[in-house]
Amino acid sequence: MMRAVIVDDEEPARAKLRRWLGSEPDIEIAGEFADGLSAAHSIMTDSPDVVFLDIQMPGLSGLQIAAQLEPEASPLLVFVTAYDAHALAAFDLNAIDYLLKPYDEERFRRALDRVRTRFHAPDKRGSAVRVARAQTGISDRLFVPATDGLRLIDSADIHSLEADDNYVHVYTGDREYLLRRTLRDLLQQLGEQRFVRIHKSVAVNIAEIDALAPLFKGDYELRLRSGKLLRLSRRYASDLFSRTGR
Amino acid sequence: MFYCLWLGLVYGTLSLLRSREQSVQLGLVQKALVESQLAQLQAQLRPHFLFNTLNTVSSLMQIDIGRADRVLTRLGDLLRASLGAGDTNTVPLREELRLLRLYAEIMQERFSGRVLMDWQIPEDALMVRVPAMLVQPLLENAFKYGVEQTTGIESIRVIARRDPAQLNIKIQNTGSTLPLGWREGIGIANCRERLRVLYGGAASLGIANDAQGGVVASISLPLRGVPE
Numbered sequence: 231m232m233r234a235v236i237v238d239d240e241e242p243a244r245a246k247l248r249r250w251l252g253s254e255p256d257i258e259i260a261g262e263f264a265d266g267l268s269a270a271h272s273i274m275t276d277s278p279d280v281v282f283l284d285i286q287m288p289g290l291s292g293l294q295i296a297a298q299l300e301p302e303a304s305p306l307l308v309f310v311t312a313y314d315a316h317a318l319a320a321f322d323l324n325a326i327d328y329l330l331k332p333y334d335e336e337r338f339r340r341a342l343d344r345v346r347t348r349f350h351a352p353d354k355r356g357s358a359v360r361v362a363r364a365q366t367g368i369s370d371r372l373f374v375p376a377t378d379g380l381r382l383i384d385s386a387d388i389h390s391l392e393a394d395d396n397y398v399h400v401y402t403g404d405r406e407y408l409l410r411r412t413l414r415d416l417l418q419q420l421g422e423q424r425f426v427r428i429h430k431s432v433a434v435n436i437a438e439i440d441a442l443a444p445l446f447k448g449d450y451e452l453r454l455r456s457g458k459l460l461r462l463s464r465r466y467a468s469d470l471f472s473r474t475g476r
Numbered sequence: 477m478f479y480c481l482w483l484g485l486v487y488g489t490l491s492l493l494r495s496r497e498q499s500v501q502l503g504l505v506q507k508a509l510v511e512s513q514l515a516q517l518q519a520q521l522r523p524h525f526l527f528n529t530l531n532t533v534s535s536l537m538q539i540d541i542g543r544a545d546r547v548l549t550r551l552g553d554l555l556r557a558s559l560g561a562g563d564t565n566t567v568p569l570r571e572e573l574r575l576l577r578l579y580a581e582i583m584q585e586r587f588s589g590r591v592l593m594d595w596q597i598p599e600d601a602l603m604v605r606v607p608a609m610l611v612q613p614l615l616e617n618a619f620k621y622g623v624e625q626t627t628g629i630e631s632i633r634v635i636a637r638r639d640p641a642q643l644n645i646k647i648q649n650t651g652s653t654l655p656l657g658w659r660e661g662i663g664i665a666n667c668r669e670r671l672r673v674l675y676g677g678a679a680s681l682g683i684a685n686d687a688q689g690g691v692v693a694s695i696s697l698p699l700r701g702v703p704e
Contacts, residue, residue: 239587239624239627240528240531240532240586240587240588241587241588241589242531242532242535242536242585242586242588243528243531243532243535245535245539246531246534246535246538249538264627265627286524286624288624288625288626288627289625289627312523312524312526312527312528312531313523313524313526313527330527331527331528331530331531331534332527332530332531332533332534333531333534334534
């Protein structure tokens with residue numbers, strides 16, 4: 231059984247997908263959303279298997295939603311769009327599934343067959359997310375699922391990112407969030423201009439660095455403006471110095 | 477004799493080259509013309525509107541053939557009108573309103589239940605001539621910003637009023653305000669340029685936030701000296 235989510239701001243467009251998806255015995259419609267934010271929240275908390283995602287929507291576009299997902303854990307994405315020349319070229323180049331409006335049942339079934347194939351051989355899921363990120367550029371905001379909806383954090387407000395097994399702790403001035411992501415992926419999404427790695431499992435916002443004091447063996451003690459102390463390991467020291475202009 | 481022949485050959489070749497050059501140039505001019513016409517056509521057809529409407533029809537026809545047919549007919553009328561509209565001709569407001577309603581009805585079908593339309597058009601305004609397709613982009617903007625980028629139920633009001641000296645048209649939408657530092661886009665600039673060409677300084681067009689937390693576009697046209 232595949233759990234599918236439909237995202238489109240126009241009711242007739244949702245109705246069409248609902249009708250055809252609903253007649254498939256191996257598909258359960260897990261949700262329908264008319265705007266980007268509620269769709270993003272559902273995708274992040276409910277983890278559906280496949281999302282039919284309209285690109286043009288109020289609040290958040292389908293591409294912006296996709297850019298926020300963790301590539302390897304992302305549901306299968308089928309972009310549904312009326313007209314989006316730039317994105318289409320990138321979709322074709324990277325074998326990303328999409329449906330062009332209007333589409334007939336035959337094209338819908340072809341797209342669904344590709345989804346089924348991918349569903350049973352779950353590799354290369356991340357490419358849709360990566361293509362979406364290439365289309366939208368670096369995310370200025372990070373979406374964090376909370377109990378009452380999505381919390382949107384400005385990437386400038388993030389002080390440090392600290393990996394912990396399969397999770398990353400995201401520290402802002404006054405709060406801490408736990409995300410099931412890899413540090414590498416998070417840095418890729420947020421862009422490496424603002425953040426610098428100081429340890430295999432820790433990155434900090436360059437603007438938040440306050441002071442450095444040498445320790446033994448080439449390591450340093452790094453103090454953030456908030457007063458928090460972290461260790462800068464020798465391996466990452468030269469990179470940090472070259473980027474902070476020591 | 478041979479010399480003449482030779483000369484003739486050279487001149488012949490030269491003029492052949494020249495005419496080829498000319499025809500290349502002519503071709504370039506024609507190409508540019510066709511390209512600009514194409515660009516114009518593309519802008520008029522507004523691909524997002526066109527494809528999303530077709531998708532609406534594709535969905536509706538599975539459940540309600542009559543409704544699907546109505547949307548399709550309205551789309552056809554609208555396309556025909558936008559292909560026929562020149563830059564300078566004017567039409568009675570009645571005719572312009574017909575197109576505005578076609579467009580609004582299609583959008584109401586697409587955003588089912590999310591748009592309330594309110595038309596306040598007095599009888600004495602209907603025959604006043606207005607530039608064809610002038611109000612259309614303003615109504616499109618009202619939908620684009622007031623409806624397409626919101627999730628609630630919004631309303632759009634089209635108001636006409638005839639004064640002794642001028643015709644005033646207002647398009648009001650809820651659901652959006654002009655962002656800080658907002659500047660007019662090319663669409664509005666084009667509308668204004670058309671007004672300047674047609675009426676000199678006697679007509680005006682303005683976009684502003686209104687008191688109800690929405691946006692209002694106001695056009696005013698002189699009643700005298702209106703071009704046919």
